[in-house]
Amino acid sequence: MKGALAVVLLSATCLSGAADAQSKLLEPERAFAFSVQALDDRTVEARFAIADGYYLYREKLKFSVEPTALAAAPALPPGKVKDDEFFGKVETYRGRLAVKLALDQKEPGRKVTVRAESQGCADAGICYPPQVQVLTLTLPLPGAGPGAPVVATPARKSWFN
């Protein structure tokens, strides 16, 4: 009897949800959750946790740090290649993405701000305008090990996401 009740509840809520996939679109900060972690006193790892059904364009991804400088342009991993009718070959990222940002010198204990520019879309058929996300973290002292990850707080919380 309990099982039958559960089935009725589940199917009723699922049916109403499936009827409106478009209204389940995530805010971009949730679709492309940004976080950073200092790996040592001159390396920061920038991460995107890309929600299922969403993707970022490799070409539109840019990182910068302040007040320090990057030693070199960050190495972006290869993405999935797609043939775009208008732009030719484009590469996209899904799931988890991690990019190491190497600073041009050691900055133990320094507070640095990481800025990420990105642009992504949802498989549901929409594209977000270019996003800028900024996080601040403190670099660890030498030999102290990696710092704690700093996660961008989404603008709005709700029961369902």
Added chain:
Amino acid sequence: MFGTFITRRWFRWSAFAVVGVLALAAGLQFRGNVDDSASGTGRGMDAATLFALAMPDASGREQSFGQWKGKVLVVNFWATWCVPCREEMPEFVKVQRELGGRGLQFVGVAMDEADKVELFAAELGLNYPALIGGYGAIELSKTMGNRLGALPFTVIIDRSGRVAHTQLGPINEANLRSIVGQLL
């Protein structure tokens, strides 16, 4: 006395039915927690703000929205970097060609660079104006119900200048024809 009419089984199944209906209602109520533009938020709104605006087209010529008052106006916010936007535009070209004579007017507002817009418009054989909006245009679309500021976003305005329908994401051709058909 009560027990002769209501058996335990009847009671159990009608309780299920009530719970089921309540769950369905709850699901329907909460599904729009992120975005409900697809259901036409902004409908009934006056597009007076829009008609007071002017934007340059891809050749740099200033185009005032006021020139399209009295038409059934389909304003489509798009960009060349938005693949779903590009994919639905051939439909718009077709519908513009068929119904333009009856007073239908598509206007594209691109959050994009003029040269890319011009190139794509030429490739597509675009038969309606492609205006260049910047981030101001994204803000404009937000005031018309585009809460996420995403693309494509389409606003359909009736002949009296009222918003009849808004849509975030590609608009289905049959749906589009049905809506404009009623307004023309």
